[in-house]
Amino acid sequence: MAKILIVYTTSIGNTKKMAEAVADGARSVETAVTLKSSEEATIEDVRDCDALILGSPIRHRTADARIKKFIEDTLEQLWLTDEVVGKVGGVFSVGGGYGNMGAGCELAQLGMLSAMAACGMILVTLPKTTPGFEVAGMHWGPNGRSGDVVMKPVGVTEEMLEAGYHHGANIARVTQQLAGKDLMDKGNVAPPPEIVKMFTQG
Numbered sequence: 001m002a003k004i005l006i007v008y009t010t011s012i013g014n015t016k017k018m019a020e021a022v023a024d025g026a027r028s029v030e031t032a033v034t035l036k037s038s039e040e041a042t043i044e045d046v047r048d049c050d051a052l053i054l055g056s057p058i059r060h061r062t063a064d065a066r067i068k069k070f071i072e073d074t075l076e077q078l079w080l081t082d083e084v085v086g087k088v089g090g091v092f093s094v095g096g097g098y099g100n101m102g103a104g105c106e107l108a109q110l111g112m113l114s115a116m117a118a119c120g121m122i123l124v125t126l127p128k129t130t131p132g133f134e135v136a137g138m139h140w141g142p143n144g145r146s147g148d149v150v151m152k153p154v155g156v157t158e159e160m161l162e163a164g165y166h167h168g169a170n171i172a173r174v175t176q177q178l179a180g181k182d183l184m185d186k187g188n189v190a191p192p193p194e195i196v197k198m199f200t201q202g
Contacts (some may be wrong), residue, residue: 001032002031002050002144002176003031003049003051004026004033004034004049004050004051004171004175005041005048005051005053006034006057006168007036007037007038007041007052007067007070008035008038008046009037009039010037011039011057011064012153014094014155015056015094015144015167017054017155018092018144018160018161018164018186019164020035021057021168022092022142022164022167022168022183023168024164024165024168024172025166025170026168026171026172027175028116028165028168028169029135029169029173031172032178033168033172034049038067040129041070041074043078044075045163046078047078047140048095048196049080050087050178050179051088051090051171051172051175052087052088052089052090052116053090053092054070054090054112054116054170055091055092055094056091056093057094058104058105059091060104060185061092061112063093063111063112064102067073069197071115073114074133075116075118075119076117078199079119080190080191080196080199080200081190083123084119085121085186086124086178086182086183086184087121088121088123088124088175089121089123089124089164090124090125090141091111091112091113091116092142092143092145093109093118093142093154094143094144095108095144096145096146096153098172100107101117101128106139106141109138109143110140110153111128112173113140122178124167124174125139125140126141126142126163126170127157129168130142130163130166131162131166132159132161132164132165132166135163136160137163142160142163142164144160144164145160
């Protein structure tokens with residue numbers, strides 16, 4: 001059975017709700033889903049999964065520092081050793097902010113996706129055909145708008161969670177098809193051991 005790891009961070013619970021919706025969607029396709037906070041998830045969890053989904057609240061137009069730390073502690077090291085080449089990746093976000101433009105959600109999602117792309121992962125984005133896209137669509141992944149245009153907290157709605165659910169299901173279906181297959185050519189050499197040691201020992 002394909003293994004999907006969902007790693008998220010949350011401050012007031014909205015990103016956790018979206019993470020749970022993504023997990024429910026992935027489970028609907030009969031995959032083994034593990035849901036962990038960024039503080040709990042380890043590099044071994046990433047090594048063991050077939051797909052990684054990252055979720056973050058928006059913090060000053062970018063992903064939360066706790067997700068960035070997870071990326072630096074895991075994906076950066078696995079990039080050096082090419083251990084996640086060919087795994088499936090996806091993202092989601094939650095945030096508010098003044099105005100009606102998403103308050104940096106696209107920048108946050110692209111930042112997370114760029115780390116996955118650098119690692120050679122196969123990225124699953126969010127087609128506009130996805131149920132819930134009209135309220136939570138962000139091309140790259142669902143974004144739950146948890147604050148209104150004047151930053152009044154409104155939480156994530158059922159329609160937003162629906163987009164998360166179907167995003168999880170989409171990623172699960174792709175993962176089922178690709179899990180265990182070695183589709184990527186490999187010919188480049190990994191960095192020398194002393195460079196890997198520098199990154200892995202902090």
